[in-house]
Amino acid sequence: MGEGVSVCCPSCGSRHTLTASVYPCACGAAVAPTLSGDAPVETVTRRAWADEWVTVRCTACAREDQWPRPELGCPCGAMLRIAVEPVTPGTAAVEPASERPVSEQPASEPPTPEPHAPGRPAHIPLPRTAASPRPGFRPVTIRTARDAVTTAALYLRWLGFKSVVESVESGEPPSPGTGTPGIGLRGPDVVAQVDPTTSPASLRSVECLWLNGMNASATGVYFSLAGYADDARARADDLGLPLFVLDLTGAPQPVNGPADELVSSGRNRGR
Numbered sequence: 001m002g003e004g005v006s007v008c009c010p011s012c013g014s015r016h017t018l019t020a021s022v023y024p025c026a027c028g029a030a031v032a033p034t035l036s037g038d039a040p041v042e043t044v045t046r047r048a049w050a051d052e053w054v055t056v057r058c059t060a061c062a063r064e065d066q067w068p069r070p071e072l073g074c075p076c077g078a079m080l081r082i083a084v085e086p087v088t089p090g091t092a093a094v095e096p097a098s099e100r101p102v103s104e105q106p107a108s109e110p111p112t113p114e115p116h117a118p119g120r121p122a123h124i125p126l127p128r129t130a131a132s133p134r135p136g137f138r139p140v141t142i143r144t145a146r147d148a149v150t151t152a153a154l155y156l157r158w159l160g161f162k163s164v165v166e167s168v169e170s171g172e173p174p175s176p177g178t179g180t181p182g183i184g185l186r187g188p189d190v191v192a193q194v195d196p197t198t199s200p201a202s203l204r205s206v207e208c209l210w211l212n213g214m215n216a217s218a219t220g221v222y223f224s225l226a227g228y229a230d231d232a233r234a235r236a237d238d239l240g241l242p243l244f245v246l247d248l249t250g251a252p253q254p255v256n257g258p259a260d261e262l263v264s265s266g267r268n269r270g271r
Helices: 145-159 203-215 230-239 257-265
Strands: 004-008 015-019 053-057 064-068 071-073 079-081 183-187 190-195 219-224 243-245
Touching (some): 145 190, 145 219, 190 203, 203 219
Antiparallel strands (some): 004 015, 183 190
C-alpha cells in the first residue's frame, strides 16, 4: 500500500486516513500515486472521465501510466477527491531486477482493489451464512464506457449467470431527453442495465429495468458508474432490485440489500 494521509471532510469536518491503492506496473513493480497532504480536498459533485485519472511514474522503470485518482467516501455522504503530487520531468532511477523485493506481484496478477465507498452513506451489508464457492472476481480497470459494459458482463458471469450478452434493447425505448442511458445485458435468467454516464441513475430507469425483468421472468441487475438518485435507490429496495456501483478499478460494489443477497448467494431466482 502507498503512504497514508489525513483527510478532513469539508462537508462535516470529520477526519479520515486515506492510503492510495497500489497497482502493478508493466515491469512487475508495485506503483501508487503520491498523495498530497497539504493540498485542499475536493468534494466531487459531478464526474467527468478526464478528472478520474492521474499520471503515475514507476520508480523502478520510469514508465508513466494513467491510474484511477484516489477518492474517499465520507459517511456523511460526500465523495472526496484527494490531490496527488504531479509527475515532474526527469527520469526515475531504475532499480536492478535482482534487487527488487521478491514479494512484488507480476503484472499478470493485479492486486484486488480496496472496496470503494459510493458517494452516500454506506448501507449495512447482510451477514453471509455460508462461504462462497466462487473464486475471487478479477477486476478489469474501467477507462471507457465499453470497459464498464465488459466489467458488468464478467461480473454477472462470475455471479453464476450464463450466456450473458449485450442486448439490442436498453432499459426502455430511448426518447429525446427521457430515454434510459446505458447499455443492456441479457442472459437466460438475467436482465441488466449498465449506465456509464456521469449522472446518477434515475427512478424511471430503475423501474423500467424491474419491469423488463418481470416480463422476462429474470433477475434484474443495475450497474451505474455515478450511483443512484435517492428516490431510485429507495424504489429499488422496495422492488428487491440489486444495485451496484462500478468502481473505476473494476470491482462492482453492492449498494443495497438485494445486491448483498445476490453476491452472497450467487445466481438468484428471477423476481
